[in-house]
Amino acid sequence: MKKPDENFIMLPTVDFCFKELMMNPKVRTGFIAALLDLSPDEIQDTEIVPTELPRDYPEEKLGILDVHVRMRDGRHLNLEMQVQFFEYWDSRILFYLSKMFSGQLKKGDSYEKLRKCIHVSILDFSWFDDDLYYHTIHLYDDGTKERYSDLLELQFLELKKLPPEAQSEKGILRWMRFLHGKSRKEFEHMAGTDEYIQEAYDTLVQMSADEKKQMEYEAREKALRDYQSQMKSAENAGFRKGERTGFQKGEQTGFQKGEQSGLEKAKRIFQLNAQGKTITEIADICQMTEPEVRDILD
Structure with missing residues (x-):
């Protein structure tokens, strides 16, 4: 059996690592609060929902290590880390978002039971032809530009587009820097900016020292x-x-x-x-x- 490398550290851009981090309730709370632009104190209990979306499509032969979270108020979030360029990403996430949305209802249920669904794409490649590192997308009326419904939302976090670090950064930007980290030094630096990111770093260190998880x-x-x-x-x-x-x-x-x-x-x-x-x-x-x-x- 090989001797564990004391300097080894997992990278959150590997979806296995990201999913394991999200299993920690405090880490999950901090990240979701940043996504929703809320204080972590405003995030009530969240739970991981077993993923039931189909995996039998040719493009998905590796399987999807996504994280499906349900909040106490009924909202659903699907968090997915993708490190490699995926040609049909736009169609793919719409397909899975619609499955998550329609999957809330069982036979005989009323439409009033439907709750908001958010798909979060954390991408280690550039998808949009602009310099923005963070996009939120909703359904809008083409003529009035008014939002038609808030029940469906897409979020894109493009890690390759992170701007130079500055003071007093928003929570989502701090989390993106952590997720894009490539060394212990970078992770430690970001851990000092937020107690929830500190929890994520502590969890990352523990995971990296676990031989089975490694x-x-x-x-x-x-x-x-x-x-x-x-x-x-x-x-x-x-x-x-x-x-x-x-x-x-x-x-x-x-x-x-x-x-x-x-x-x-x-x-x-x-x-x-x-x-x-x-x-x-x-x-x-x-x-x-x-x-x-x-x-x-x-």
């Missing part, structure tokens, strides 16, 4: 790296196949269509392969020959 963390970190590498390979393979197809046709339009088609098909092949499908099954699903499938996987 193994789980490293396994998840490896899975994320492998998936990223696999998607990059699929992208490169799709580009090469599209390039060949385009030039064989001898037309620029053929090149563009071939490149896009090849990229999408290659990604699909890698996803099916990761799901344990055989070469024969993949070839049948993708309407390709077995040698063509092997050529992409190799």
